[in-house]
Amino acid sequence: MAETTINKESRIDNGLFSNEIMLDINQLTKxxxxxxxxxxVLDDLDLKVKREEFISIIGHSGCGKSTLLTMIAxxxxxxxxxxxxxxxxxxxPGPDRGVIFQSPSLLPWLxxxxxxxxxVKQVFAHGTKKDRxxxxxxYLAKVGLEDAMFKKAKDLSQGMQQRVGIARAFALKPKVLLLDEPFGMLDSLTRGELQDVLVEVWNQEKITAIMITHDVDESILLADRVIMMTSGPRAKVGDILEIDFERPRNRAExxxxxxxxxxxxxxxxFLEH
Known part of the structure; x- marks a missing residue:
């Protein structure tokens, strides 16, 4: 039925319709x-990301993962x-693309x-004070900071600071969320807790998300697809793995x-070859 109601010219080369695509990267070179x-660094890289899809990007250091993310940003x-x-x-840059870095870069005195x-004041400048x-x-409550939201950033632990970073990114209501190894500096226990926080908030918001990680298990837990980058220089997409687990996902299950x-x-x- 869809074929008869949608102009076939709107179909793109991987079999999806253009209105299903949030991010379309073509022959990207850096x-x-x-x-x-x-x-x-990157050579004619092609990638299409669907609306409300969560993808992770893995590859060896130096393959251009962060370069790709900053170009999207x-x-x-x-x-x-x-x-x-x-x-x-x-x-x-623009508010339609939110970024969560490894370090949340908060103003410590606030x-x-x-x-x-x-x-929020910048993105929702025309909203009421109550709305903002x-x-x-x-969003601070969603990431577990309901009782700590008025503490100064410098008095928060590294994990709590990253929770603020997650809250800030989602609060801006971006169309695409970009995550550059957001849990890379955290201990394993805090990392697991924040992965669960991210999954919970993302399940509700369903923002198209692209996450760089070195962690294979993190990729499987979070992503709909894992994009594997070839080693640099002249890196490109080497392989794509569909993760066919239903959502919401439970780590233990x-x-x-x-x-x-x-x-x-x-x-x-893939990573070993």
Whole structure:
């Protein structure tokens, strides 16, 4: 039925309709000039991400994962190719793309509440004061900081600071959420707790998400697809693994699932070759 009602020209090359795609990356290339000649980090990389999809990107250090993410964010100039987010070509940073970095980069003298409010005031400048207050408090509560939202950032633990970073990103209501190893600096217990927080909030918001990680298990827990990058230079997409687990996902149940270790073996084998 869909074929008869939608113009076939709107279908793109991987069998999806263009209105199903939130992020369309075509022939993306990043070149850094050096005294010895051009260094090509990414070379003609193609990737399409569906609306409300969560993908993770893994690969060896130096393969250009963070470069790709910062280009999507509009923080890194594109040498060649295009990035289209929600049918709009990316030419620079914007509130439609939220970023959670490894370090949340909070203003230490401000409270958790005020750190989140800084962005909310800009994005929802035309909203009422109560509306903005409700948004900030809602997301801080969602990440477990209901009782600590008025503590200064410098008085919060590293894990709590990253919770603020997660709350801030979701509160801005971006169309695409970009996560650059957000749990990489945390101990394993805190990492697991924040993975669960991220999953819970994402399940409710269903924002298209792209996450860089070195953690194979984290990829399987969080992602609908895992994008495997080839080693640099001239990195591109080497393989894509569909993670066919229903949502919401439970960590303990996933580990008991027979497919879990098949996925894990596939990813490890890719990284080892």
């Amino acid at each position: 070149i850094y000039p050096t005294p010895k000649g051009d260094y090509v 509009g923080l890194n100039e594109i040498s060649r190719g295009t990035i289209v987010a929600d049918n709009t070509t990316v030419t620079g 409270s958790a509440y005020d750190n989140v409010m800084l962005g 207050d409700d948004i900030v408090k809602y 996933l580990i008991e699932h027979p497919d879990y270790y098949k996925y894990r073996e596939h990813l490890i084998n």
